[in-house]
Amino acid sequence: MQHFDVNWLLSRAAHGLREAMDTEAMAHGTSIRGQIVLTALVQNSHPDARPYSQLALGHALGVDKTTMTALLDKLERQGLVVRTPDPNDRRARIPVPTEAGRELQAKLYHQLAAVEDRVLADLAPAERDVLRSLLRRIISTEEPVEGSCV
Amino acid sequence: MQHFDVNWLLSRAAHGLREAMDTEAMAHGTSIRGQIVLTALVQNSHPDARPYSQLALGHALGVDKTTMTALLDKLERQGLVVRTPDPNDRRARIPVPTEAGRELQAKLYHQLAAVEDRVLADLAPAERDVLRSLLRRIISTEEPVEGSCV
DNA sequence: TATTGTTATACTCTATAACTATA
């Protein structure tokens, strides 16, 4: 496990952090993945931003369109997101966070940051930045990702 | 996604690397997880090492005993591992790699290292060491792990 | 013809609970 253990280390670290954050998110009736989608939508709803279609959103977050359909189904059922028609393309739909969605996103944002802080407690702020930077470079090698969300 | 995106970055990086390595492993009839189990068993079969029970092996690799049962079932079906009785505890079983298991592990070891090399191509050797070190520290914060395998 | 989104389906990974055989 000395020369190709990065895969194992990544899987373990990802699983542990996700579990910790999901526990916190589920205490508020949602999930870490729901919060990621919600956050991407909120952060992309500036007046000068082009709104995400479902496909664009899925591409930005690295998930398949079928996965995105399931995620949005759940968020819409909870009243956190509504799907609005795209005026320029009648095939496409634009997911928009509701007021309740924005409120939950803002509340969870800080609480999930606290959980991440706890799990990364051993890493100094500069080390966390290094980690983020290294991970971004791995991901962009694997598959190009637009910079809007990461 | 600025202050709690480590979870997302880890998930993406882990998924991408796993997929690349699994593609290579499956071309040889096994999986990355099968290879991880096999490698742990081979590396722990020094004369002076205490052999892993299934439970100890699962704990070392961070997987549940039920997951370990399924992994060993597959490896045993392929003739890569046999489960031998523990002479000191008749409840326990000691998984031992067969000769075929050792050969496949050795062959895949280098080929999977090459895949990891390819995915981590943008990272200098020193940066990969930093990444491993940071990930180890996250994992050990989440849950203590004995040092034999990592 | 190609694309957006949905549905149905399947496969992997993980975990919980109930069971057995030992300790």
Add this chain to the structure above:
DNA sequence: TATAGTTATAGAGTATAACAATA
């Protein structure tokens, strides 16, 4: 009583294929 391992089962995450509506 507690532990090692198995089985059954369920849930989350991912992906493929077929389809409807639209481009």
